[in-house]
Amino acid sequence: MQGYDGNPYLKDGCRDINECVDPQPDYRCVKNAICNNTVGSYTCTCRPDFSGDGYTECNRENPQRKIQNIYLIIGITTGVALMVIIVFGWSYTAFQRRKMSMMKKKFFQENGGFVLQQRLTREEGPSHTNTIKIFTADKLEKATNGFDKDRVVGQGGFGTVYKVLVLSQINHRNVVKLLGCCLETEVPPLVYEFISNGTLSEHLHDKLKASALSLDIRLKVAAETAGVLSYLHSAAYPPIIHRDNKSVNVLLDKNYTAKVSDFGASRLVPADQTELSTLVQGTLGYLDPEYLQTSQLTKKSDVYSFGVVLVELITGQKALCFQRPEEERSLAQYFISSVEKGHLFNILDDNIVSDEGDAGQLKNVAVLAQRCLNVKGDDRPTMKEVAAQLEAGSRLKHSWAQTDQHSEEIESLLHDTQPLGFGYEYSEHSVHIDSITSHVTLPFPGGR
Structure with missing residues (x-):
């Protein structure tokens, strides 16, 4: 073989x-x-x-040809790999686009987009000038430079399309104009007009900016803010309780005109009710102690919060600061205590106490703030009364100085008022225990 x-x-x-x-x-x-x-x-x-x-x-073998063959093999392999990557990438991108489109439609429907569209269609007409606009997510992302955090002016929320429609009808020169909203995201952003000069809080708590805030400017801001709350309580229909009035939510334009913002926590008051039972929501330091204790939200809750803002304006101190001694952490309680001890001028901002002619004016403002901070809501003035007093003081500045004939009465009020008898521990800077969803509010460069 x-x-x-x-x-x-x-x-x-x-x-x-x-x-x-x-x-x-x-x-x-x-x-x-x-x-x-x-x-x-x-x-x-x-x-x-x-x-x-x-x-x-x-x-x-020819070495050059061998190298050429290697390059040929590498080229073919690379080309095939690129083709696979391109096809996969195109398919994945198309899938993601379809997925994103479906998610936008889902969120739009869940957030009441179709209901809002129907309402806006019915309300369109020559006599309806305050209709809000529904922005697409793509346009809003472009306008805000990819939702740049520097363009986020605050956080708030709205629970229903109805509330957005009501807010769009608020026509007050000291309210930040609501331009529209975007319902194509899980957390619907609200689009407001852009106010360029920052918040009242920034101006009060920055030494350089605070020095430019004269007493006249501060009281003008207070009067304008009080006017907005008075309008919401008495002129808006249905009435609106802001529920989160604080210096951060008061914006200032270049002329230091106040613009109240962030109605995310606001509640509409039914015509047949004067108070609402609700889970507590607000910011510690500004939160009405009666509301915190009873969960009964009333217009007087806004009065208390405004009282804290008023004290902030004349003292330049933060509403709540854990860096201060324990007895001074809550500005409201510290203010009440200081007034009762006759130490009012010890806690006022140095930028506004240099002129002795303003002493009577400051005492009157302190009395008003003390009334707003009364522990019992029924003993607080209405926002209409507060606004009227502050507006009168802004128009007739010199009338504040004519307090000598009433000095004994003022001193009596400053010393005889009962102390704030409700205390509670501060564990966080803010309380948000509500069923209303939080939403990010963004400025829109095309606004006024």
Whole structure:
């Protein structure tokens, strides 16, 4: 048998021929080939750097061609990989776009977009000038530079489309104008006009900015803010309780005109009710202690919060500060205590106490703030009364100085008022325990 020799008639008489050791003329690899013996046969392979079948030829390879072949293989492999990546990327992008489109439609429907569209369609007309606009998520993202945090002016929320519609009808020169909303996101942003001069809080608590806030400017801001709350309580229909009035939510334009913002926590008051039972929501330091204790929200809750803002305006101190001694942490309680001890002028902002002619005016403002901060809501004035007094003081500045004839009465009020008898521990800067969803409010550069 080919590949074997020996006597086939004997057991194990046939032996494999190692063609590589004892090559036969017919069993021979060509030059530059490597012989490999196998049982009954052999194989030939060309040495490295040679090409051919090993049986008939083995030619030295061209190094340049070898490199070209490597490049060709790499090129083909890379091209195929790029094609796969491009096809996959296009498919993934298309899938994500479809998914995003479906999510936008889902959020738009869940956030009451279709209801809002119907309401706006019914209300459109030449006599309806305050209709809000529904912004798309893409347009809003572009307008805010990808929702840049520097363009977020605050956080608030709205619970229903109805509330957004009501807020869009508020037509007051000292209220930040609601331009529209976007309902294509899980957390619907509200779009307001852009007010460029920052918040009242920034101006009060920055030494350089605070020095530019004269007493006249501060009382003008107080009068304008009180006017807004009076309007919401008495002129808006249905009446609105702001519920989160604080210096951060009062914006200032370049002329230091107040613009009240962030109605995210506001509540509409049904015509047949004077108070609302609700889970507590607001900011500690400004939060009405009676509301905190009873969960009964009334217009007088806004009066208390405004009282804290008024004290902030004349003292320049923060409503709540854990860096101060324990008895001074709550500005409202510290103010009441200081007034009762006759230390009013010890806690007033140095920027507004330099003129002795303002002493009577400051005492009157302190009395008004003390009334607003009364622990019992029924004993607080209405916002209409507060606004009227502050507006009168702004128009007739010199009338504040004519207090000598009433000085005994004022001093009596400053010393005889009962102390604030409700105390509670502050564990966080704000309380938000409500079912209303939080929403981010963003400025829109196209606003006024």
